[in-house]
Amino acid sequence: MNKTTIQEIAADLGLSITTISFIINGKGDQYKISKATQERVKKYIAQNNYQPNSVARSLTTGKSYTIGYLVPDISDPFYAAIGKHVENILSQQGYQLFMCSTKEDPDTELKIVQSMVQRQADGIIMAPTTKKSLSYIKSQDIPLVTFDRQIPRSRAHFVGIDNYEASKSAITAFLTRNKNAKMAMVSMTPEVNTLSQRIEGCLDAFKELGLHFPEDLNLNVDYQNLQESCLDQIGALLQKHPEVNSFYFTNNLTAYKGLYALNKNHRPKLEKMKLISFDDMPLFEISHPFTTGIEQPQEKIGETSAQMLLELLHSKNTSSKVKKVILPVQINWR
Amino acid sequence: MNKTTIQEIAADLGLSITTISFIINGKGDQYKISKATQERVKKYIAQNNYQPNSVARSLTTGKSYTIGYLVPDISDPFYAAIGKHVENILSQQGYQLFMCSTKEDPDTELKIVQSMVQRQADGIIMAPTTKKSLSYIKSQDIPLVTFDRQIPRSRAHFVGIDNYEASKSAITAFLTRNKNAKMAMVSMTPEVNTLSQRIEGCLDAFKELGLHFPEDLNLNVDYQNLQESCLDQIGALLQKHPEVNSFYFTNNLTAYKGLYALNKNHRPKLEKMKLISFDDMPLFEISHPFTTGIEQPQEKIGETSAQMLLELLHSKNTSSKVKKVILPVQINWR
DNA sequence: ATGAAAGCGCTAACAT
DNA sequence: ATGTTAGCGCTTTCAT
Numbered sequence: 001m002n003k004t005t006i007q008e009i010a011a012d013l014g015l016s017i018t019t020i021s022f023i024i025n026g027k028g029d030q031y032k033i034s035k036a037t038q039e040r041v042k043k044y045i046a047q048n049n050y051q052p053n054s055v056a057r058s059l060t061t062g063k064s065y066t067i068g069y070l071v072p073d074i075s076d077p078f079y080a081a082i083g084k085h086v087e088n089i090l091s092q093q094g095y096q097l098f099m100c101s102t103k104e105d106p107d108t109e110l111k112i113v114q115s116m117v118q119r120q121a122d123g124i125i126m127a128p129t130t131k132k133s134l135s136y137i138k139s140q141d142i143p144l145v146t147f148d149r150q151i152p153r154s155r156a157h158f159v160g161i162d163n164y165e166a167s168k169s170a171i172t173a174f175l176t177r178n179k180n181a182k183m184a185m186v187s188m189t190p191e192v193n194t195l196s197q198r199i200e201g202c203l204d205a206f207k208e209l210g211l212h213f214p215e216d217l218n219l220n221v222d223y224q225n226l227q228e229s230c231l232d233q234i235g236a237l238l239q240k241h242p243e244v245n246s247f248y249f250t251n252n253l254t255a256y257k258g259l260y261a262l263n264k265n266h267r268p269k270l271e272k273m274k275l276i277s278f279d280d281m282p283l284f285e286i287s288h289p290f291t292t293g294i295e296q297p298q299e300k301i302g303e304t305s306a307q308m309l310l311e312l313l314h315s316k317n318t319s320s321k322v323k324k325v326i327l328p329v330q331i332n333w334r
Numbered sequence: 335m336n337k338t339t340i341q342e343i344a345a346d347l348g349l350s351i352t353t354i355s356f357i358i359n360g361k362g363d364q365y366k367i368s369k370a371t372q373e374r375v376k377k378y379i380a381q382n383n384y385q386p387n388s389v390a391r392s393l394t395t396g397k398s399y400t401i402g403y404l405v406p407d408i409s410d411p412f413y414a415a416i417g418k419h420v421e422n423i424l425s426q427q428g429y430q431l432f433m434c435s436t437k438e439d440p441d442t443e444l445k446i447v448q449s450m451v452q453r454q455a456d457g458i459i460m461a462p463t464t465k466k467s468l469s470y471i472k473s474q475d476i477p478l479v480t481f482d483r484q485i486p487r488s489r490a491h492f493v494g495i496d497n498y499e500a501s502k503s504a505i506t507a508f509l510t511r512n513k514n515a516k517m518a519m520v521s522m523t524p525e526v527n528t529l530s531q532r533i534e535g536c537l538d539a540f541k542e543l544g545l546h547f548p549e550d551l552n553l554n555v556d557y558q559n560l561q562e563s564c565l566d567q568i569g570a571l572l573q574k575h576p577e578v579n580s581f582y583f584t585n586n587l588t589a590y591k592g593l594y595a596l597n598k599n600h601r602p603k604l605e606k607m608k609l610i611s612f613d614d615m616p617l618f619e620i621s622h623p624f625t626t627g628i629e630q631p632q633e634k635i636g637e638t639s640a641q642m643l644l645e646l647l648h649s650k651n652t653s654s655k656v657k658k659v660i661l662p663v664q665i666n667w668r
Numbered sequence: 669a670t671g672a673a674a675g676c677g678c679t680a681a682c683a684t
Numbered sequence: 685a686t687g688t689t690a691g692c693g694c695t696t697t698c699a700t
Contacts, residue, residue, distance in 0.1 A: 358678095391679075
């Protein structure tokens with residue numbers, strides 16, 4: 001079954017392709033095509049299941065109804081969830097999403113961005129890794145909304161949270177609730193600035209409470225090798241500092257693997273461990289032990305990013321000033 | 335900065351667009367373009383950061399280097415993980431993925447499929463919900479690989495597991511290990527056939543061991559309202575059947591919410607509960623209690639699906655017989 | 669109320 | 685060794 005085209009319809013119906021095009025695009029009335037003709041064409045289209053070729057349409061109009069969603073890892077529950085909410089909003093408007101994993105790698109990210117430009121994506125929503133790709137996007141001036149991470153000095157629209165403040169106030173509250181907490185922190189490389197901000201927030205919380213946070217309780221595990229790295233470093237830490245009775249995981253990945261390490265090798269200690277993690281996950285309600293989560297409003301982040309992009313798409317003034325939406329977090333104590 | 339086009343290059347360099355096109359597509363030598371010219375063009379391209387417009391290219395060639403990845407929910411960890419592996423293989427070959435959630439809804443699914451056709455997707459990888467969309471894809475003869483779910487009588491290439499056998503043998507082993515297990519089962523609507531096969535497998539395991547499985551220990555919670563539904567039904571069940579000391583969750587979603595319900599309202603019973611779930615998740619290693627998982631080879635499923643699609647893309651004979659790859663599962667006892 | 673034709677940027681068969 | 689040209693399927697201005 002070969003593809004029907006607009007000219008076939010025109011030929012079969014003895015009309016011009018212009019007429020067909022008008023009707024397809026709902027401009028029949030506007031161009032005063034007679035009701036009769038409109039009906040005839042619509043009937044033909046329905047019967048032959050004609051679908052306009054969007055590639056051709058894009059070439060003419062310059063719009064592809066395609067958006068790039070670029071994140072470090074599309075299977076990361078955090079990015080997957082936000083992606084779903086983005087999809088939810090954008091698919092209603094006829095957009096499809098190219099979802100791509102940048103792998104925290106600047107080169108991969110740039111290649112993907114270039115591919116998006118070649119494919120005439122109408123816009124991009126991304127959790128950026130580097131400034132290079134952002135500059136490239138800007139140079140092509142294609143509508144862009146960033147989320148989750150802000151690249152310093154990059155002037156891009158942004159939706160996210162205040163990592164420093166959220167971390168600081170959560171840890172302050174935690175230390176107030178758990179007076180005799182002896183806390184260690186688990187973060188990871190590569191150090192994206194969201195993570196350093198969370199670390200800073202934590203350290204400042206200690207400082208302001210007049211407490212000391214020893215350097216060597218600040219772990220930094222390896223992103224490429226999370227599980228082994230967690231097993232090793234947490235093992236070593238608990239050996240050297242048996243007094244540690246609390247962990248702060250600075251993101252969902254370290255929390256996952258940290259919990260794994262604790263469950264695997266340190267069950268006896270687990271009973272009275274108090275855990276807190278940046279990013280909340282449903283699993284913290286069923287984990288051993290239950291884990292307090294600093295919850296980012298994923299749905300809101302996704303929806304706001306999508307809506308912000310839609311606005312950009314509809315308003316033609318590239319001039320507009322940079323918009324930043326900072327959303328509140330919520331602490332789920334457990 | 336406006337888009338450079340092939341004709342601008344031609345004009346600027348005093349060459350014809352053909353020559354430029356040949357060089358861009360690596361056919362310079364084949365068409366005996368002089369080294370000098372080739373260098374000149376390549377240099378120009380590098381300097382001006384020219385990127386060919388893939389929309390125009392697709393319109394001429396009929397190939398878009400675009401693949402549709404359609405699953406019920408892209409944020410479901412199972413589909414997200416497989417998606418990542420699919421992406422991994424296909425991105426190496428220059429393909430980008432449209433990832434779409436069909437929401438278990440036939441109409442949504444069909445709309446997305448039609449959109450893929452309009453957009454000239456070169457192929458589709460999907461966990462199908464209905465036969466209707468499969469027939470449509472076939473009618474357009476666009477290369478298709480299905481995974482996870484087989485639609486009865488649909489003759490599509492398939493990658494997945496044998497749900498009936500996997501379920502049956504896992505439950506048989508489970509009952510052998512836990513002689514005095516008093517098991518309830520939690521499944522969900524809508525009843526896709528993977529789930530009914532898992533249920534059948536479980537019931538047959540009981541039968542062959544000469545055991546009885548009471549009708550009312552077979553729960554069916556509501557997909558649209560998983561959490562509430564689990565809380566209600568599991569609560570009611572444990573009240574009526576306090577002897578139940580084991581649960582079989584027939585997929586990751588019911589396991590998640592089942593564990594949630596148990597942790598929330600039935601902690602005392604949890605100590606000696608033995609849980610097993612179809613689909614394994616990392617969280618089962620840190621959940622309370624640890625949960626045995628029947629693990630599907632996600633990476634293998636993703637990679638095989640992608641590779642199978644690539645073969646289809648490269649071989650032009652539509653005739654070829656239907657390929658089915660059935661992969662083994664692995665039980666992770668906990 | 670409808671049609672002709674240019675053009676979107678590219679590829680490739682066919683010149684030269 | 686390089687150029688001319690006809691499409692690919694569609695939108696839209698300008699005619700009629």
